[in-house]
Amino acid sequence: MSESKAWYAPKGLCFTCTGCGNCCRGPETGFVFLSAAEITTLANRLGISEEEFGRSYLRQVLGGRISLIEKANLDCVFWTEGKGCEVYEDRPTQCRTFPFWPEVIESAEIWKEEAVYCPGMGKGKRYAPPAIEALAGGEGGTPDGPDGP
Numbered sequence: 001m002s003e004s005k006a007w008y009a010p011k012g013l014c015f016t017c018t019g020c021g022n023c024c025r026g027p028e029t030g031f032v033f034l035s036a037a038e039i040t041t042l043a044n045r046l047g048i049s050e051e052e053f054g055r056s057y058l059r060q061v062l063g064g065r066i067s068l069i070e071k072a073n074l075d076c077v078f079w080t081e082g083k084g085c086e087v088y089e090d091r092p093t094q095c096r097t098f099p100f101w102p103e104v105i106e107s108a109e110i111w112k113e114e115a116v117y118c119p120g121m122g123k124g125k126r127y128a129p130p131a132i133e134a135l136a137g138g139e140g141g142t143p144d145g146p147d148g149p
């Protein structure tokens, strides 16, 4: 396997979510895009049909893409203060793979800028380049090194 030439190679990047909810709450609007399979999973979790889930939890945005709705305060519809994400185990891939999104890992500068809002970035479990690239591609990727910056 060829060595990664990414800016974060060879050490990788550290991240452990603190559960602060900054990426799930307002005050700015945000989008959580879902695949058809994720809609099915969440509808099943809530014990309702996909049609009912669509009526209650989804909106069409940006060129027809499907996103979760937000509460009036612009928090994600599944964020509950004091409890966190109500569907955490089944949260969409977009949530599961943050902060290892292609646009966030593009450069050290962008990673640092994003870390201002996400206290888990740069701390905790270390992800090696292959795990980071798997997550950036929307797949699972597990930390595989000792904790620490």
Ligand code: SF4
Pocket: 016, 017, 018, 019, 020, 021, 022, 023, 024, 098, 099, 117, 118, 119, 120, 121
């Ligand atoms: S902003 Fe970062 S630390 Fe806070 S909940 Fe989101 S991923 Fe976790």
Ligand code: SF4
Pocket: 023, 024, 032, 076, 077, 078, 079, 084, 085, 086, 087, 088, 091, 092, 095
């Ligand atoms: S689905 Fe859960 S993890 Fe994703 S934005 Fe909403 S509250 Fe946060």
